[in-house]
Amino acid sequence: MTVLFAVLLPTIGAFILPLAGKVSKLLRNILALLLVSCSFILSLILIPSALSGHIESFRVAFPLGLDFVLAADPLAVFMALVSSFVGSIIVLYSFDYINHYENQNEYYAMVVLFLGSMMGLVYSQSLIYLYVFWEITAIASWRLIGFYRSPKDVLKADKSFLVTAFGALVMLIAFIAIFGMFGTFDLTVLKGHVLPGVLIGLILVGILSKSATLPFHTWLPDAGVAPSPVTALLHAAVLVKIGVFVFARLFLFTFNIGVFWHTAVPVIAAVSALVAAGAALIETDMKRIIAYSTVSQIGFIFLGLATGNPVGVAGGMLYILMHGIAKGGLFLTAGIVEQNTHNKDITKMGGLISTMPLTAVSFLFCAFSVMGIPPFGGFFSKFMVISGAVDAGQIAISITFIIGAFMTILYLFRMFNLVFLGEARGKLAAEGSKLMVFCVVLLAIMSLGSGILISYPADFVRIMVSQVGGIR
Amino acid sequence: MNYLLIFVPFIALVLVNLLPKKLRPISSFLVLLLILAAQSIFAALAPFGLIRAVGAVRMEHLFGFHLLIDNLSLLLLLSAGIVGFSALMVAWHSIKDEDDRFNFTNLLFILLIGMNGISMLRDLFSLYVFIEAIAVSTFIMILLYKAREAYEGALKYLILSVVASVMMLSSIALFIMFCGGTSFEVIKLSLVSSGALARIAIALFICGLFIKGGLVPFHGWLADAYTSAPAPVSVVLAGVVTKASGIFTLIRLLTAVIGFSPATKDLLLIIGAISIVIGALAALGQKDIKRMLAYSSISQMGYILVALGCGTRLGLIAAAFHFLNHAIFKSQLFANAAAVEEQTGSRDLGSLGGLAQKMPVTGITSAIASLSTAGIPPLSGFWSKLLIIIALWVSGNYFYAVIAVLASLLTLAYFLTLQREAFFGQVSVKVSSVTEASAGMLIPAVLLSAMTVGLGLVFPFVIKYFVR
Numbered sequence: 001m002t003v004l005f006a007v008l009l010p011t012i013g014a015f016i017l018p019l020a021g022k023v024s025k026l027l028r029n030i031l032a033l034l035l036v037s038c039s040f041i042l043s044l045i046l047i048p049s050a051l052s053g054h055i056e057s058f059r060v061a062f063p064l065g066l067d068f069v070l071a072a073d074p075l076a077v078f079m080a081l082v083s084s085f086v087g088s089i090i091v092l093y094s095f096d097y098i099n100h101y102e103n104q105n106e107y108y109a110m111v112v113l114f115l116g117s118m119m120g121l122v123y124s125q126s127l128i129y130l131y132v133f134w135e136i137t138a139i140a141s142w143r144l145i146g147f148y149r150s151p152k153d154v155l156k157a158d159k160s161f162l163v164t165a166f167g168a169l170v171m172l173i174a175f176i177a178i179f180g181m182f183g184t185f186d187l188t189v190l191k192g193h194v195l196p197g198v199l200i201g202l203i204l205v206g207i208l209s210k211s212a213t214l215p216f217h218t219w220l221p222d223a224g225v226a227p228s229p230v231t232a233l234l235h236a237a238v239l240v241k242i243g244v245f246v247f248a249r250l251f252l253f254t255f256n257i258g259v260f261w262h263t264a265v266p267v268i269a270a271v272s273a274l275v276a277a278g279a280a281l282i283e284t285d286m287k288r289i290i291a292y293s294t295v296s297q298i299g300f301i302f303l304g305l306a307t308g309n310p311v312g313v314a315g316g317m318l319y320i321l322m323h324g325i326a327k328g329g330l331f332l333t334a335g336i337v338e339q340n341t342h343n344k345d346i347t348k349m350g351g352l353i354s355t356m357p358l359t360a361v362s363f364l365f366c367a368f369s370v371m372g373i374p375p376f377g378g379f380f381s382k383f384m385v386i387s388g389a390v391d392a393g394q395i396a397i398s399i400t401f402i403i404g405a406f407m408t409i410l411y412l413f414r415m416f417n418l419v420f421l422g423e424a425r426g427k428l429a430a431e432g433s434k435l436m437v438f439c440v441v442l443l444a445i446m447s448l449g450s451g452i453l454i455s456y457p458a459d460f461v462r463i464m465v466s467q468v469g470g471i472r
Numbered sequence: 473m474n475y476l477l478i479f480v481p482f483i484a485l486v487l488v489n490l491l492p493k494k495l496r497p498i499s500s501f502l503v504l505l506l507i508l509a510a511q512s513i514f515a516a517l518a519p520f521g522l523i524r525a526v527g528a529v530r531m532e533h534l535f536g537f538h539l540l541i542d543n544l545s546l547l548l549l550l551s552a553g554i555v556g557f558s559a560l561m562v563a564w565h566s567i568k569d570e571d572d573r574f575n576f577t578n579l580l581f582i583l584l585i586g587m588n589g590i591s592m593l594r595d596l597f598s599l600y601v602f603i604e605a606i607a608v609s610t611f612i613m614i615l616l617y618k619a620r621e622a623y624e625g626a627l628k629y630l631i632l633s634v635v636a637s638v639m640m641l642s643s644i645a646l647f648i649m650f651c652g653g654t655s656f657e658v659i660k661l662s663l664v665s666s667g668a669l670a671r672i673a674i675a676l677f678i679c680g681l682f683i684k685g686g687l688v689p690f691h692g693w694l695a696d697a698y699t700s701a702p703a704p705v706s707v708v709l710a711g712v713v714t715k716a717s718g719i720f721t722l723i724r725l726l727t728a729v730i731g732f733s734p735a736t737k738d739l740l741l742i743i744g745a746i747s748i749v750i751g752a753l754a755a756l757g758q759k760d761i762k763r764m765l766a767y768s769s770i771s772q773m774g775y776i777l778v779a780l781g782c783g784t785r786l787g788l789i790a791a792a793f794h795f796l797n798h799a800i801f802k803s804q805l806f807a808n809a810a811a812v813e814e815q816t817g818s819r820d821l822g823s824l825g826g827l828a829q830k831m832p833v834t835g836i837t838s839a840i841a842s843l844s845t846a847g848i849p850p851l852s853g854f855w856s857k858l859l860i861i862i863a864l865w866v867s868g869n870y871f872y873a874v875i876a877v878l879a880s881l882l883t884l885a886y887f888l889t890l891q892r893e894a895f896f897g898q899v900s901v902k903v904s905s906v907t908e909a910s911a912g913m914l915i916p917a918v919l920l921s922a923m924t925v926g927l928g929l930v931f932p933f934v935i936k937y938f939v940r
Contacts, residue, residue: 149826
C-alpha cells in the first residue's frame with residue numbers, strides 16, 4: 001500500500017491545490033511541498049523492502065491484460081527518490097521565484113501532478129500504465145512550458161507536446177505489438193522475453209524523443225522559455241530522465257535486446273553528446289546552454305546503460321542521480337541570475353560574483369559535478385560510464401565521449417567566466433532571495449557530498465544492478 | 473417499458489402544445505429535461521442490472537413493428553439522453569426568443585423519438601421512417617433563426633439527404649419486390665439465398681447511411697451544416713444525430729443482418745482510414761472553431777468505422793465505446809464553442825486569444841475534451857482509441873492500426889492549435905472585456921468533462937461489463 005500512496009497522494013492532491021490557493025497562498029505552497037516530500041518519504045520507507053528482495057507491490061486485476069501493477073523494486077525506488085528529492089527542492093525554490101506571476105494555482109497543480117505521475121511511471125509494472133503516466137507528464141509539461149502565455153511560449157509548449165507525443169505514439173504501436181505477441185501488458189510476466197528488432201526501434205523513438213536525444217532533441221532548448229524551476233524540473237531532474245529510466249526498465253530489467261543495440265545505442269548517444277556539446281559552445285542564451293548540456297549529458301547515461309556490463313550500468317544509474325542534482329542546481333542558479341538581471345544573454349553579463357557570491361559558488365560546485373571533476377559526484381559516474389564502455393570493448397566510442405566530456409568543461413567554464421567573472425557588461429544585480437539561495441546552496445553541497453559519500457548510493461546501485469538479468 | 477421510450481416523448485410533445493401559450497416554453501423545457509435525464513439514467517444503469525431492461529415487446533397489433541432493447545440500443549439511448557440534455561441546457565441560454573426556444577424544444581422531442589426508435593427497431597422500412605423523421609426536423613432546426621448562411625448549410629444537407637433517401641427507398645423497394653419483406657430476418661435469409669440482387673439492395677442502403685453519417689467521400693454537407701446551425705443545434709447534430717442515423721444504423725445492420733465478410737471489412741477499413749486522415753487534415757487548416765470541430769467529427773467517425781472493420785467482438789466494443797465517448801466530448805466541444813461565441817461574438821480563431829484567463833471554466837473543460845479527443849490518457853477518449861488500436865492489431869490489420877495511431881498526432885496538432893489560438897496564450901485586445909459564460913452554459917460543459925475524466929479513471933473497472 002505504501003507504493004500506492006506514494007503515487008496517489010501527489011497525483012490526486014494536485015487537484016486540491018487550486019482550491020487551497022483560493023483560501024491562502026501559503027497554505028497552497030506548503031501543501032504542494034508536503035505532497036511532493038510525502039512521495040520522497042514514502043519512497044524512503046520502501047528502501048529496506050526493495051533491498052531485501054521482498055518487493056512490495058500492489059495489483060488490481062483487469063480484463064484484456066490491463067492489470068494495474070505497481071511494484072517498488074530497487075530501480076523504481078531509486079528513480080522515485082531522485083526525482084521526488086530534486087522535485088521537493090524545486091517546489092521550495094518556486095515559493096519565491098513564482099510568487100509574482102499569474103496562474104500560480106495552475107503552476108503548483110501541474111508541478112505536483114507532474115511529479116505524481118512521475119512516481120506512477122517509475123512504480124508501474126505495466127506497459128499501458130507506463131504510457132498513461134508518460135502522457136500525463138506530457139500534459140503537465142505542456143501547461144508548464146507555456147506558463148508565461150506569450151505566443152512564442154505557447155508555440156514552443158505545443159512543439160514539445162507534439163514531439164514527445166509523436167514519440168509516445170510510435171512507442172504505443174510497439175506496446176500494442178507486444179500485447180499482440182504475448183497477450184499481456186504486464187512487465188513481470190514479460191520478463192526475459194526477446195523482442196524483435198523493429199519493436200526495439202519503435203520504443204527507442206519514444207525514449208529518445210522524451211529524453212531529447214538526437215534526432216528528437218530540438219524541443220528541449222526551445223522549452224527553455226519556461227520559468228527556471230520548470231526547466232530545472234523538466235530538463236534536469238525529471239522529464240528527460242523518463243526516457244533513460246524506461247530504457248533501463250524495458251531493455252535492461254525486462255526484455256533481452258540483441259547485441260546490435262548494444263552498439264547502436266552508444267553510437268546515437270555519442271553523436272547526440274558531441275552535437276549538443278558543440279551547440280552549447282556557441283549558444284549565448286544562458287538557459288539554452290544548460291539545456292544543450294543536458295542533451296549532451298543524457299548521451300553519457302545512455303552509453304552507460306547500453307554497455308550492458310555491471311560497471312557501465314551502475315555508472316549510468318549513478319549518473320541519473322548526480323546529473324539530476326547538479327543540473328537542477330545549474331538551472332536554479334541560472335534562474336536567480338535571470339530574475340535579478342532580467343537578462344539571459346551571457347555576453348551582456350559579467351562580474352556577478354562580486355554581488356552574488358553564494359550563487360556563483362553554487363554554480364561552480366554544480367558545474368564541477370557536471371564536468372566530472374573529482375571529488376564531486378559527477379566524477380564517479382562519468383568515470384564508471386566510460387570505464388564500462390572500455391570494458392565492453394568500445395574504444396572508439398569511449399574516445400568520442402572523452403572528447404564530449406572535455407567540451408563540457410569548455411562550455412561550462414566559458415559560461416562561468418562570462419556570467420560571473422570579468423568586468424560587468426550589464427547591470428550588476430543583488431543576490432537572490434534567501435530561500436532561493438538556500439535551495440541552490442543545498443544542491444551545491446549535495447553535489448560535493450554525493451561525491452565524498454559515494455559509497456552509499458554506489459552500494460544501492462550495486463544491489464540494483466545485480467538483479468539485472470541481461471548483464472554478461 | 474420499451475414502447476414508453478417512444479410514447480412518453482410523443483405524448484409529452486402533444487400535451488405541452490395544448491398548454492396555454494404562456495406556459496409552453498418553460499413546461500416543454502422542464503418536461504424534456506426530465507425525460508432526457510430519466511432516459512440517461514435508465515440507459516446508464518441497465519447494463520449493470522440495476523434497472524431491468526425488458527426484452528422484446530411485440531406491438532404488431534399496434535404498428536406492425538416490434539421494439540427490442542439490447543446493449544447496443546442502450547448505447548444510443550444513453551448518448552441521446554446525454555447530448556439532448558446538454559443541447560437543451562445550451563439552448564435555454566443561447567436562444568433568446570421564446571418562440572424560437574419553444575420550436576427548438578418541440579423539434580428536439582421529435583429528434584428524441586426518432587433516435588429512440590432507431591435504437592430499438594429491427595426492420596429496414598421502419599428504420600427508414602425514423603431516419604427521415606430525424607432528417608426533416610434537423611433541416612428545420614438548422615434554419616431556426618432563418619439566417620441567410622444557414623440556408624446554404626440546410627440546403628446542402630437537404631439535397632444530399634434526399635439522394636440518400638432515394639437510395640434507401642429503392643433498396644427497400646427491391647427488398648419488398650423480390651424478398652417479400654423488410655424485417656431483418658427476411659433480409660438476412662434473402663442475402664444468403666437470392667444473392668446478387670439482395671446484395672445490390674443492401675449496398676444501396678449502406679451508401680445512403682454513409683451519406684447520412686457524413687463519411688468521406690460523402691462528407692461535403694457536414695461541415696456547412698454544423699457550422700451554420702445555431703449553437704444548440706450543432707451540439708445535438710454533431711453529438712448524436714448524424715451518428716444515430718448514419719453510424720448507429722450501420723452498426724445495427726452489420727451485427728444483425730450483413731455480418732462481416734472480407735469484402736465488407738475491407739470497405740469499412742478503407743473508408744474509415746480515409747475519413748480519419750482527410751478529416752484530420754482538413755481540420756488542421758480551419759480558422760472557424762465549429763468548422764474545425766465538424767471536420768474532427770468526420771475523422772472520429774472514421775475511427776468508429778475502422779474499429780467495425782476489424783469484424784471482431786473487441787472491435788465492436790471499441791466502436792461502441794468510441795461512439796459514446798464521441799457523443800460526450802464532441803457535444804461538449806460544441807457547447808464550449810457556443811459559450812465562446814455567446815461571450816465574444818466570434819468563432820474566428822484569429823481574433824480570439826487567452827480566453828482561458830477570462831473564461832476559466834470554459835478553458836479548462838475544453839482542454840479536457842480536446843485532449844480526450846486526441847486520445848491522451850487518462851481521459852476516456854484514450855481508452856476507446858486504445859481498444860480500437862488493440863482490436864485492429866489483434867485482428868491483423870497492422871497497417872490500419874499504425875494509421876489510427878499516427879492520426880492521433882494530427883488530432884493533437886489541430887486541437888493544440890485550437891487551444892493555442894483561443895484559450896491558452898495572452899489575452900488578445902479584442903476579448904479583453906469578456907467574462908465567463910452564464911452558469912447554464914457551463915453546466916453541460918462541466919458535467920460532460922466530469923464524465924470524460926470519470927469514465928477515463930474508472931474505465932478499467934467497468935470494462936468487464938462491456939467485454940462480457
